[in-house]
Amino acid sequence: MDLAVSPGELSDYAGELIHSRQNVSPRRLVDPGPTPAQLQDMLAAAAAAPDHGQLMPWRFVIVPRNRREQLAEVFGLALLDRDPLASPEQIAKAQEKAHRAPLLMLVVARLGPCEPSISVNERMVSVGCAVQNILLTAHSQSFGSGLTSGQALQSPRLRALFGLTQGEEAVCFINVGTVTRHRMPRLRPEPSSFVSSL
Numbered sequence: 001m002d003l004a005v006s007p008g009e010l011s012d013y014a015g016e017l018i019h020s021r022q023n024v025s026p027r028r029l030v031d032p033g034p035t036p037a038q039l040q041d042m043l044a045a046a047a048a049a050p051d052h053g054q055l056m057p058w059r060f061v062i063v064p065r066n067r068r069e070q071l072a073e074v075f076g077l078a079l080l081d082r083d084p085l086a087s088p089e090q091i092a093k094a095q096e097k098a099h100r101a102p103l104l105m106l107v108v109a110r111l112g113p114c115e116p117s118i119s120v121n122e123r124m125v126s127v128g129c130a131v132q133n134i135l136l137t138a139h140s141q142s143f144g145s146g147l148t149s150g151q152a153l154q155s156p157r158l159r160a161l162f163g164l165t166q167g168e169e170a171v172c173f174i175n176v177g178t179v180t181r182h183r184m185p186r187l188r189p190e191p192s193s194f195v196s197s198l
């Protein structure tokens, strides 16, 4: 494969990109968000993820600003389903989460029966790789990004809003935007803490 940079430069860029990415809370992600072209680059990066059987076991659903209110409503109602005694403040806090980052996108894993038969574990690895490719591309474009999850992802209300079919699972949201305030990156674990030899 012909590369635009030398192997040494590629290794330096990759290392810099991977190690300088950090999870940014959506509270610290503001406008401007990605342009349509930048978003396309992120999605093209997702398509470059390892994908055993080329099943594309993921899909992404963008939540544009004009649909955030609907998501907020679902967040509030999902909280009330779980806790009918939730206070107005707790409901407002749940709803507010729908209005944060400029780009908000639901990650959906497609885990139903498939041909060829690839295990759910393998497909989840593929989903994770696609998500990481998006995060790294956003980071390379100088945006911050963060993942968010929570119990609302399991709510039938959320499943209905996003049109999830049987076998599809809402995994997390990807949030992307301009970072207002950087925090100290977390200390990453030493490889010796997670590798051994047979």
Ligand SMILES: Cc1cc2nc3c(=O)[nH]c(=O)nc-3n(C[C@H](O)[C@H](O)[C@H](O)COP(=O)(O)O)c2cc1C
Pocket: 021, 022, 023, 024, 147, 148, 149, 150, 171, 172, 186
């Ligand atoms: C599937 C998934 C869901 C996540 N959901 C949340 C979340 O709801 N809230 C949060 O603060 N971080 C969430 N994170 C981000 C992690 O907390 C973050 O990656 C971790 O603290 C390590 O920080 P780093 O990414 O900066 O290395 C999630 C990460 C993954 C992989």
